[in-house]
Amino acid sequence: MAHIHLGEGSFPLWALVLWTFIGAGLISTIVYRIRNGGIKTHQIALAGIGAAASFAVFQLNIPVWGGIHMNLTGLVGILAGPLLGGLIALVVNIFSAALGHGAVGLLGANTLVNATEAIVAYYAFKALIGMDWDVFPASASAATLGLSAGAVLMGVIIVISGVNGSALPRGDLTIAVAGLVGLNLGVAVIEGILTGFIVQFLASVRPDLVGLTDQEAREESTGVTA
DSSP states (O other): OOOOOOOTTOSOHHHHHHHHHHHHHHHHHHHHHHHHHOOOHHHHHHHHHHHHHHHHHHTOOBOSTTOBOOOOHHHHHHHHHHHHHHHHHHHHHHHHHHTTSSOGGGHHHHHHHHHHHHHHHHHHHHHHHHTTOOHHHHHHHHHHHHHHHHHHHHHHHHHHHOOTTOOSOHHHHHHHHHHHHHHHHHHHHHHHHHHHHHHHHHHHHOGGGGTOHHHHHHHHHHTOOO
């Protein structure tokens, strides 16, 4: 949902190097963990579907305050997991940049933003389900929380980096970015609700796709019913 819609050369060189380095570090860590721990077979199929859906929705840009859109990264994180969710964020940003949606130089920063959304959404969903929340409020809240974290991180990255050629003092830039973040937080709620409906439907027909079969097995073994 959050995405830095600035052109090439908008960030100073040191900022490009910094966010690219951090983004590369995150992706390297994800790849290392996948190679050592492996992933479940069904997650691979979900990752492919999630990447295609995320990329398609990603291109539907509303030209308001630099551009806002949904990208389903919260849903991707919940279904595919934090590791594949981070890789999907990278892939979607690469293909989007190739189409002119986002600068190539900002791949590191945008991957950090979107991977954060997927990772936070996944762990928030697992935590809420572990607290016996129902699927809809758990997934809607988790997705909203993940997308909100990405929106805030996007704002922090822009304010820290500054924008080349901008006449705004850092304080005014912070206020302008805060408005953009606030707008994205509103969209996060809408996308969170949509994610809740999707996850609730999947849980009703294929609970294994959202990782609920293990919980059901534990409840049956202890005699606990919902």
